[in-house]
Amino acid sequence: MTDPAAPHAPQPDRVPAPASVTARLHSDIDADLTRAAADPDGFWLEQAQGYEWTRVPTQGLGGPQADGTGPEFTWFADGETNITVNALDRHARGEARTRAALIWLPETGEPTVYTYGMLLTAVERAAAGLRHLGVGPGDRVVIYMPLTPEGAIAMLACARIGAVHSVVYAGLGVSALRDRIADAGARVVITADVGYRRGKLVDLYAIVAEAIAELGGVEHLVLWERIKEHQREHDARTVAWETLFTHGRAPAVPVSAEAPLYLLYTSGSTGKPKGVLHTHGGYMVGTSYHLRTLFDVQPGDVFFCTSDIGWIVGHSYIVYGPLVAGTTALFREGAPDFPDPGVLWRAVEDYGVNVLFTAPTALRLFMKLGADVVNSHDLSSLRVIACAGEALNPEAWRWAQEHLGGGTGEDAHAMVIDNWWQTELGAPTLGTHPRWPARPGYVGRPLAGVDADVVDEAGNTLPDGQQGFLVIRRPLPAMMRGIHGNPEKYAQVWNENPAGYLSGDLAMRDEHGYISILGRADDVLSVAGHRIGSADVEDALVSHPAVAEAAVIGIPDDLKGESIIAHVILRRGFEDQVGRGLRASISEHVRRELGPIATPGEIRVVTALPKTRSGKIMRRVLRAQALGQDPGDLTTLEG
Structure with a gap:
């Protein structure tokens, strides 16, 4: 499948991280790379010790196919915890109780701030309300909510009582929503009356009501009414969001580290969407580790993620990762250039954002709008600008480094870093640490604990500069544990190539170990x-x-x-x-x-x-x- 003679765009030399940037960083993962290479299981088990467990794990990677020869593996399987204890309780009990956990910026209106203490109380009450509706461990709850604190609270409330949430992006239509509710076998659906997009109201309740009209398995439809202006007949199963908060407070239910946390359906750009399953323990350890080390996010930082809770980035780096790490997560409902092209950068300036996580699509949008949009704002609080979701082309990297990071000279204040991962992987797998030189067009190196390779169809490692399949040879803690209702599809991604997990992406490695993502194998x-x-x-x-x-x-x-x-x-x-x-x-x-x-x-x-x-x-x-x-x-x- 490879062709050594295939042409490649000439790439610029590697760009060193300015000393003025590295001097502001907290993390340096080079020691972790050495430690993880020598003993990857021991390395991840060490990382797991920094959390609260009702039963502390003594086992790292386990299961009958822990060697990577198949999909049957576990992480921290003898451990017991609940991710919400680590995301909320342990912070709310201490000095972080009054620290902002979530800062939400609506498309119109005033911001909302939840401290860790406030957020814990809201989640405890919402969880008690769900429990009153009969939701228990293992039950599936579909969340079709706009990008608001209520959406995050719904996710955390499910996790707190051991239920499995499945967030569906509040922009998908009736048939897409219906298929996901039916596939998940959801007993409860949570939604809002409306969402906002470019100043227009999106009638979410009407979409949900039509989607569940013939789904008898849905017992309750929990409705958060934001504007309460719609006069209409409600589905008989409708329960007001506010009533969830009238049944006391629910303690966190201790669950196995391998207990299911959520299902997240892939976007389905190449076929029928599949419900990817993630678990409490490994996902918690993996996502928060990379937040601290690759993205350099520390307690007290303001971390701004421009994704949505309907996608894996929103799960990992709006909700769970930042809260487990004890930092402040800033997020915003609406388009990045509405009501005006400068709204995103005004938020960075106003809230002193330290780390920004966005997508190449957004960077290219601002390239199109012109540098004047960003140059009129003070972005000096930024030290890391992380980008993922699709290939970050060299032109977009150079533009972002110049206009968002302050250039490559000694007066630069931030580094633009690429990283690669998937819904199935849960957290970054390849990336360029902000201390490392960047090579535009190359996403970076395998991160600590990651055994990634570029191989041919037979699983053989290919020489540098040659195109091949990107594989992960050994399981990672944040990786999916299955595909809901489709074990054959789950096994396929592990068994199709002898080298291990087949990502579906083509890649090429350079002489420094940096990997370039060349597109999907079917592209x-x-x-x-x-x-x-x-x-x-x-x-x-x-x-x-x-x-x-x-x-x-x-x-x-x-x-x-x-x-x-x-x-x-x-x-x-x-x-x-x-x-x-x-x-x-x-x-x-x-x-x-x-x-x-x-x-x-x-x-x-x-x-x-x-x-x-x-x-x-x-x-x-x-x-x-x-x-x-x-x-x-x-x-x-x-x-």
């Missing part, structure tokens, strides 16, 4: 016998000064096997040049960067690209459109 272009990663061509396209974002597909070609079609979004100010040779200029730029074999046969200028709600480009939709075919299920398509 590889085959042109005249050469295999070219879609990310290679897209990176070359967006390095043209006129291109803000790009997506490429391959369509059948009688001569070359596949011909490349590029879809590009132009940066502001270039729209009027389309008819004056701009396409030829872009095409020649790609030819210069990658060689003739990767030059697009057609360049289509578009105003938007089809994406999932999590921001991933749905290339199958573009391919179907180009071929005149039915694009299939579009329930996860961003509206």
